[in-house]
Amino acid sequence: MAKFSVGCTLKYQLPDASTFVMNVAAARTAHQQIEQERFEITPAGPVEEHVEPTTGNRYHRFAAESQAVSLHYAAMVTYTPRLADVTTLTVAPPDRLPLWILPYLLPSRYCQSDHLMRLAYREFGGLPPGYQQVRAICEWIYRNVDYLVGMTGPLTSAFDVATSRVGVCRDFAHLGIALCRAVNIPARFVSGYAYQLSPPDFHAMFEVWLGDGWYLFDPTWQVLPQHMLRIGTGRDATDVSFGLIFGAAMMTSMEIHAHALDTDDAVQPIDVAVAAI
Template identity: 35%
Template sequence: MWLQTSCSLEFDAPVATPFLLMLRPRSGGQQWIAREQYVLTPSVPAVEFTDTFGNLCQKLVSPTGPFTIRTSADINAADFADAEPYARFVPVNHLPIDALPFLYPSRYCESDTFTEMASLITANCAPGYGQCIAIVEYIQQSLQYAPGSGQEIISAAEANTRTQAVCRDMAHLGIALCRALSIPARMVVGYLETLRPMDLHAWFEAYVGGRWFTFDPTQHDLEGCRVAIAYGRDAADVAIYTQFGEPLELKRMSVDVQRLPGPPT
């Protein structure tokens, strides 16, 4: 499926402000970036680098006054996330090296405090994909998905005490529970074509059966094209922008995803 994605961020900076940005999706897995545009207004120099997790990042200093970041991309993406109910648990000693960082507790995913709970939730499941599904079902039964209800980032432990949550919080809980079972799990931020109201979206992936699979506690199925922008241990690793110095207000943010009739010409 061909999609056109776009994201726009508008700021008004009282002083020149350093930024780290993470807004460029990369080709790989179930997505191919055919064309993209990245516009800074006014134009300023930017340095691009790849972080520890392979995300494409940009470093720049905004000028004083109005500053806008606009990105768009034409992307060929899978129209559904595949599933494998019989994918087995991979013992830690057989995991690839790049999956190991996603086993540890992290800032917002205190997996070391969820060991007993994760074992109870998955007590009747075969190790692997089935455990991940049981975790997703537990989150859906425990938390009401309430998009737009939480601006403050909360951890898995705090999310587990609430009755409603945003996608990011639900992903944190899923990641922590998976890691408590020695299943590598990582957060993904990106676009979901079917999301309403439209915004950037967060879900998680777990490593079972020798590869990463998508899990999304906000959905009862995995329909709709997804475009991943960034991967990380939790929300601290996948912020689309990080601003340094005096706090700066985001004046406006807009996100859009449209289907294209075919490949761009």
């Protein structure tokens, strides 16, 4: 068990009235409990919360009319990851997977697995199905895609990253998801606060269904899975964007923090992953 202090301060300039739907609050899961939290907007106003029943994603909606608005979120989170040696885990064939997992096998907005099948089968099709393929996919992305800020944008897809060979954590996760789905491994996108990420920012990983559970992987190799405090889970970034804004608001400042209050910083082997359920 570990305790973390996480949160963000986001500031926007508004030429006109705008509506915000934010996904920055830490999720409540079987392994992640929120002991204290605070969600505030300035100028103060009503905030509506909605929890998506299947993923637990928490959305906060508010309207703003002033020329400037700021959002502050802070939480103390207790995280009890279920560490597991995943090296022997395999993936069930599609006819034996739970049907509710089907959306995570299909192409999605940013993860066009159908466009990457030739690449996926050429590079990973000959490997034992399951962990060995996922590990090889992460290694391939790490070796072949340069981590560079500012070279991709909100419209960049997994196919774009496979072509340009450049991106950030969001792009690495999308490519990992697409390649996994292309070889029939269910995969989904995870956003969160990442302890020891430098510089601090919202972080993205992906998780795959192996055996009978979800396991986290970070193809950037910047953050240990057990140091990822979950915000959102979805098919890709479409489902878990930290901010959906209806209006002409422009971000002027973003500060993210994830501090350990009580944790074991011992480095875990790369072959040990975190089971999400």
